[in-house]
Amino acid sequence: MALIVQKYGGTSVGSVEKIKTVAERVVESCERGNRLVVVLSAMAGQTDALINLSREITESPDPRELDVLMATGEQVSVSLFAIAVKSMGYDCRSLLGFQADIHTDQIYGKARIKEIDTHRIVKELDEDRIVAVAGFQGIDKTGNITTLGRGGSDTTAVALAASLKASVCEIFTDVDGIFSADPSVCTHARKLDRISYEEMLELASLGAKVLDIRSVEFAKKFNVPIHVRSSFTRNEGTMVVVEDREMERVLVSGVVFDKDEARITIVKVPDRPGIAFEIFDPVFKAGIVVDMIIQNPSAQGLTDLTFTVTKTHFQETLRLVRGVAKEIGAEKVLGDPDIAKVSIVGLGMRNHAGVASKMFEALSKESINISMISTSEIKISCVVEEKYTELAVRALHEAFGLGNEGEKN
Ligand code: ASP
Ligand code: MG
Numbered sequence: 001m002a003l004i005v006q007k008y009g010g011t012s013v014g015s016v017e018k019i020k021t022v023a024e025r026v027v028e029s030c031e032r033g034n035r036l037v038v039v040l041s042a043m044a045g046q047t048d049a050l051i052n053l054s055r056e057i058t059e060s061p062d063p064r065e066l067d068v069l070m071a072t073g074e075q076v077s078v079s080l081f082a083i084a085v086k087s088m089g090y091d092c093r094s095l096l097g098f099q100a101d102i103h104t105d106q107i108y109g110k111a112r113i114k115e116i117d118t119h120r121i122v123k124e125l126d127e128d129r130i131v132a133v134a135g136f137q138g139i140d141k142t143g144n145i146t147t148l149g150r151g152g153s154d155t156t157a158v159a160l161a162a163s164l165k166a167s168v169c170e171i172f173t174d175v176d177g178i179f180s181a182d183p184s185v186c187t188h189a190r191k192l193d194r195i196s197y198e199e200m201l202e203l204a205s206l207g208a209k210v211l212d213i214r215s216v217e218f219a220k221k222f223n224v225p226i227h228v229r230s231s232f233t234r235n236e237g238t239m240v241v242v243e244d245r246e247m248e249r250v251l252v253s254g255v256v257f258d259k260d261e262a263r264i265t266i267v268k269v270p271d272r273p274g275i276a277f278e279i280f281d282p283v284f285k286a287g288i289v290v291d292m293i294i295q296n297p298s299a300q301g302l303t304d305l306t307f308t309v310t311k312t313h314f315q316e317t318l319r320l321v322r323g324v325a326k327e328i329g330a331e332k333v334l335g336d337p338d339i340a341k342v343s344i345v346g347l348g349m350r351n352h353a354g355v356a357s358k359m360f361e362a363l364s365k366e367s368i369n370i371s372m373i374s375t376s377e378i379k380i381s382c383v384v385e386e387k388y389t390e391l392a393v394r395a396l397h398e399a400f401g402l403g404n405e406g407e408k409n
């Protein structure tokens with residue numbers, strides 16, 4: 001009998017009706033002879049609603065209590081799901097994070113899973129029960145409830161699949177799988193049958209929202225095949241797996257974009273050792289993640305330094321950097337929050353020259369100006385004006401022939 005871990009996201013369990021549908025689907029899989037561990041997210045909108053409740057009291061709720069509060073969202077969905085399964089005449093047991101022995105570190109709101117003791121789950125499975133585990137939560141070493149960060153149920157599912165040595169981790173969501181581009185931007189975007197962990201990691205970090213990036217890291221580390229598929233159809237989705245030769249032949253697998261980017265330039269920075277540290281130290285200390293950084297070669301001992309942060313951190317970063325710029329005698333600081341990052345990802349880039357120039361050509365044909373470029377072994381990202389994001393995505397999708405065959409974007 002195969003052991004399968006299935007995870008259903010918030011929209012898949014967004015109402016009692018939908019929870020019943022999920023229960024039917026799980027039972028069906030059991031009837032086919034599988035053993036099932038089912039991880040659920042909170043019903044759609046519930047985590048936000050819980051956070052908002054706490055904000056009615058204070059702008060900065062106590063992190064420990066916020067985790068206790070947020071964890072209730074998943075408690076509701078797993079219990080309703082177990083009630084649904086049982087009402088169909090099948091045995092099921094819901095387990096919260098601590099009951100499933102999901103041990104994490106002590107960082108409230110962003111805890112990492114350290115270890116899962118699967119004894120309890122295995123015992124329930126051995127007693128022929130379907131096991132429903134609350135996603136997104138665990139317990140720290142002193143017994144406090146922790147949560148894994150927004151979107152963390154994917155990670156719960158993959159971590160469980162790894163610990164239980166499940167044959168696959170099926171992530172059920174509201175889309176059919178991973179696409180060559182966002183289908184709402186590119187009407188001819190194609191669903192990918194397979195994609196490698198590496199590519200998926202890049203896609204997730206560059207703006208694709210389907211899978212939480214930590215879950216992909218976990219899957220890669222422990223070699224867990226992930227099947228991303230729709231909970232509303234029976235269609236096969238996308239397998240996220242170890243790369244193979246076949247995949248390397250594909251130059252570009254997907255185009256992604258991220259509008260949550262803002263650019264800051266410090267003009268005429270005195271070019272001397274330690275300057276980058278002086279500029280970025282206060283930014284890093286404020287917990288702000290800097291994405292792309294570009295420094296020009298200096299002329300007469302002065303250089304320009306440009307970098308990007310998320311739009312939410314734009315104003316704060318600008319304030320911090322303006323302070324440093326004064327101290328170090330830079331000329332001025334410029335900021336632009338109306339930018340976006342458009343990226344192409346593909347394993348085939350490793351062995352093929354010319355991918356970058358094809359990307360630049362496609363953008364230039366649409367008269368889209370590129371203001372920053374960054375590359376890794378399997379991705380190329382360009383910063384463009386935000387208003388051209390969709391145009392850029394479609395142009396790249398077409399230039400690399402990613403659409404359904406015979407169709408134009
Ligand atoms: N319910 C949590 C959230 O909304 C975790 C998840 O859905 O994955 O972020
Ligand atoms: Mg999610």
